[in-house]
Amino acid sequence: MYQFIVLMYHNFSDKRQNKYTLDFKTFNNQLDKLLVDGFVIEGFDGLLKRIKSGEWPERYVLITIDDGHRSNLIAAEILGNKGAGGTFFITKHYPNNQGDYLNQDEIFELSKIAHLGSHSVTHSNMTKLDPESLNFELANSKLWLEEITGQEITTLSVPGGFINSKVVKAAIDNGYELIGNSNEWWNNTSEIQHSRIVNRIAIRNTFSNHTLYKIINKDLKFFIGRKVRSGIISLPKRILFQ
Numbered sequence: 466m467y468q469f470i471v472l473m474y475h476n477f478s479d480k481r482q483n484k485y486t487l488d489f490k491t492f493n494n495q496l497d498k499l500l501v502d503g504f505v506i507e508g509f510d511g512l513l514k515r516i517k518s519g520e521w522p523e524r525y526v527l528i529t530i531d532d533g534h535r536s537n538l539i540a541a542e543i544l545g546n547k548g549a550g551g552t553f554f555i556t557k558h559y560p561n562n563q564g565d566y567l568n569q570d571e572i573f574e575l576s577k578i579a580h581l582g583s584h585s586v587t588h589s590n591m592t593k594l595d596p597e598s599l600n601f602e603l604a605n606s607k608l609w610l611e612e613i614t615g616q617e618i619t620t621l622s623v624p625g626g627f628i629n630s631k632v633v634k635a636a637i638d639n640g641y642e643l644i645g646n647s648n649e650w651w652n653n654t655s656e657i658q659h660s661r662i663v664n665r666i667a668i669r670n671t672f673s674n675h676t677l678y679k680i681i682n683k684d685l686k687f688f689i690g691r692k693v694r695s696g697i698i699s700l701p702k703r704i705l706f707q
């Protein structure tokens with residue numbers, strides 16, 4: 466059984482906008498640390514190839530970047546310059562409604578240097594949609610990205626991390642091969658082959674290099690701590706944070 470971590474980023478800016486916005490220097494430093502530690506860094510496209518080939522590097526981490534902020538083009542250049550990969554999950558309606566997002570020309574540009582996936586049409590909680598709306602979110606966002614990029618889109622990140630068996634089945638029925646969630650845990654290859662679901666941990670700008678070290682080394686105390694913080698499990702805090 467082969468295990469690995471998937472990191473989830475969002476926006477990059479030197480101005481802190483929210484806890485998910487990292488400055489480029491921190492992003493650069495984190496990538497350099499991973500590379501110095503011998504990690505091979507890829508996106509979901511690399512993972513799909515490795516699931517088929519069964520060839521896994523000694524140390525492996527995936528980078529995913531959600532929402533399609535305009536800063537993602539620079540992030541993709543940084544990754545490319547370091548010989549690293551990543552998957553950028555784009556939401557269809559964001560570019561039309563808000564200024565900070567990649568427009569269609571920029572999405573095309575991004576597709577030339579990085580792997581793209583769908584992040585739905587409207588960024589709705591997919592578990593709450595009726596079957597028709599769910600199908601629309603999955604099918605229309607895929608088709609839209611395929612028309613812009615001229616490439617087949619086969620990976621999805623569910624908005625807000627909301628996922629259930631209906632969402633997974635509808636995604637697979639719509640031709641998605643991998644589905645990223647926001648379950649902050651590591652992955653193992655046999656589970657992904659069975660479920661098609663990829664666990665991802667959201668990188669906050671409050672995370673130190675030491676925290677990143679804990680993440681990539683699958684520090685059990687850290688990961689259980691994340692579950693407690695998100696309310697998924699409850700344990701006395703003195704056990705976790707002593």
Ligand SMILES: [Zn+2]
Binds near residue numbers: 532588624625
């Ligand atoms: Zn999102």
